[in-house]
Amino acid sequence: MENKKEMRNWLNEFNLTHPFVIAGPCSAETEEQVLKIAHELKDSDVSVFRAGIWKPRTRPGGFEGVGEIGLKWLKKAKEQTGLLMGTEVANAAHVKLALEYDIDVLWIGARTTVNPFAMQEIADALAGTKKIVLVKNPVNPDLSLWLGGVERLYMAGIEKLGVIHRGFSTYEKTKYRNIPEWQIAIELQNKFPDLPLIIDPSHITGDRKMILEVTQEALDLNYDGMIIETHYDPDNAWSDAAQQVTPDALKQIFIDLKVRKVNDVSDEFTQKMAKLRANIDVLDATLLDLLGKRMKVADEIGQVKKDANVAVLQNNRWNEILGKMILEGEKKGLTEEFVLKMFKAIHQESIGHQEKVLNA
Ligand code: PEP
Ligand code: MN
Numbered sequence: 001m002e003n004k005k006e007m008r009n010w011l012n013e014f015n016l017t018h019p020f021v022i023a024g025p026c027s028a029e030t031e032e033q034v035l036k037i038a039h040e041l042k043d044s045d046v047s048v049f050r051a052g053i054w055k056p057r058t059r060p061g062g063f064e065g066v067g068e069i070g071l072k073w074l075k076k077a078k079e080q081t082g083l084l085m086g087t088e089v090a091n092a093a094h095v096k097l098a099l100e101y102d103i104d105v106l107w108i109g110a111r112t113t114v115n116p117f118a119m120q121e122i123a124d125a126l127a128g129t130k131k132i133v134l135v136k137n138p139v140n141p142d143l144s145l146w147l148g149g150v151e152r153l154y155m156a157g158i159e160k161l162g163v164i165h166r167g168f169s170t171y172e173k174t175k176y177r178n179i180p181e182w183q184i185a186i187e188l189q190n191k192f193p194d195l196p197l198i199i200d201p202s203h204i205t206g207d208r209k210m211i212l213e214v215t216q217e218a219l220d221l222n223y224d225g226m227i228i229e230t231h232y233d234p235d236n237a238w239s240d241a242a243q244q245v246t247p248d249a250l251k252q253i254f255i256d257l258k259v260r261k262v263n264d265v266s267d268e269f270t271q272k273m274a275k276l277r278a279n280i281d282v283l284d285a286t287l288l289d290l291l292g293k294r295m296k297v298a299d300e301i302g303q304v305k306k307d308a309n310v311a312v313l314q315n316n317r318w319n320e321i322l323g324k325m326i327l328e329g330e331k332k333g334l335t336e337e338f339v340l341k342m343f344k345a346i347h348q349e350s351i352g353h354q355e356k357v358l359n360a
Helices: 006-013 031-042 069-081 092-100 116-126 143-155 182-191 201-205 208-220 247-256 267-308 315-331 336-358
Strands: 020-024 046-050 084-089 105-108 132-136 161-165 197-199 225-229
Touching: 020 031, 020 247, 031 046, 031 069, 031 247, 046 069, 069 084, 069 092, 084 092, 092 116, 105 116, 116 143, 132 143, 143 161, 143 182, 161 182, 182 197, 197 208, 201 208, 201 225, 208 225, 208 247, 267 336, 315 336
Parallel strands: 020 046, 020 225, 046 084, 084 105, 105 132, 132 161, 161 197, 197 225
Antiparallel strands: none
16 A cells, blocks of 8 residues: 555644544434534534444444444534544445445454454445545554555555554453554554544553543553543443543543644754654664673573573573563663563563573
8 A cells, every 4th residue: 555645634624623532422323412412512522423323343242333323413513513423334234335325434443453354345335435535444453454454445445544542451360441552553653644543542451541541641642532421421331431521521531632743843842852863863772782792692692502502591680680670770760661572572482592602
């Protein structure tokens, strides 16, 4: 997929200011609910109203959405408020209906992006559409699958494309419902800077208390917009109750968010940055140099182990190093998570070096 400018043009075409906001309930529940929330969001920073009509539930028995009738409610909400309307589509039949009801923004959910057959079916059904189409990241941390989904749509002649970062599921319990793995979204942004990138803090956190902090983090990383689940009675929502915020809470989030400039061209800023970046460049070179030296020592250790016919992995020694480094790191203001990740990577490389020597 080429990196085409028109991908970003739709932001201007629809007058979407930076950052633009999609908000509304996880699910459309009743006509009254849809209209009430849409009206409460009407004169705010919200540009697009969201509501799920077909809900992909991980396990059976949950609320699976109201179906086609919900599209009628969205149409009415659009007539009454002027907001653009958005919903999730998971197959060709959903696409056909959403287009019939003139939905403006169609998004592909995380459980659909994982499936290339489903993505292709949707791309074919949407072929040539002028609607905005957003692709959520797949549930598993796989950048290619995410990009593959976007490419299928692009190849079907859909140009108003964007991506939604909703986090990735993990087996372990973490403070997030779906861990962000920011580096995956950043890699995507680096590859395709003209593909608008939207944060979905609701599904990342699963917790309304964390919406502001995750959204701020995304804005600090130059995200273009946000999609935030909003309900006038979150606790009694039919789906995703814990993560929805009230329209008032959403407006407070808008007040609290700090939108930073993408860049600053002033001399003062440029000079300060140039100096600091030169500093960073020197330090990075030093880091690489040190790591290279460390691996040379690993090679020597490999040779000693080979001569003595000793196995590469010495778990006790390794756990000892890790414990010590976490404590040392803390003193230098480094998080345990970072120290662990970094030393695991260094260890992996070191094992690789030693193995090469042992098997030479
Ligand atoms: C949703 O946006 O309501 C939804 C189902 O999201 P996801 O596909 O990210 O789970
Ligand atoms: Mn939801």
